[in-house]
Amino acid sequence: MQQLIEFVGNHYWLAGAWVVLFFAILFGFISANMSPIKEIGTHDATLLINKNDAVVVDIRPAAEFKKGHILDAKQLKAEQVKNADFGTLEKYRDKPIIVVCAMGMTAKRTAGQMLKAGFSQVKVLKGGMNTWLGANLPVSK
Structure with missing residues (x-):
């Protein structure tokens, strides 16, 4: 001492x-x-997608989205994210939603906006698409 x-x-x-x-x-x-926005890994994300019909929302630019995205992912354009316009996702309001960006950093802000807009089960893919691709999980082009 x-x-x-x-x-x-x-x-x-x-x-x-x-x-x-x-x-x-x-x-x-x-x-x-303590955050209401939980980060999940690729294993938990695949379980949510396969067992709970989770919706994947990809917020990357259109060019990156076209290069490869998670199967059946819905893309939100940058202007929709900026204006918190989630009208295209209204029918998924009560389903689990996984927000995906390139590295998992910008998705937290979007997930927070979605929680404020009334989406109840929003999660973020930890590490984003880089982690998904690193785990050799399937992508659609």
Whole structure:
């Protein structure tokens, strides 16, 4: 304990950085667990698609969507996502929805918009299409 106090006294900037890093990691874990938007892996996504008839919503640009997308995925154009226009998905309001982007980062924002719009079972594919392709899962062109 004496060595820790001496270290902090001699290297207060480094000790402060460790404290900030600890709380940032702690905040990340807590916010991820408390968030209504859950990230799911490829295994859970395939289970949702096959057993619960989940709808895959792809928010990537049209050119990327045409290169390859998850089977039966519905594409939302960038302007629809920007304006939170989910009218084309109204019939899927009560079904599980998996939002997919290229790397899993922008899909969280869209999933949040969908939750606010009244879609009850929205999830995000962790890692996006890169993870799906990395797992050698089927795509449609």
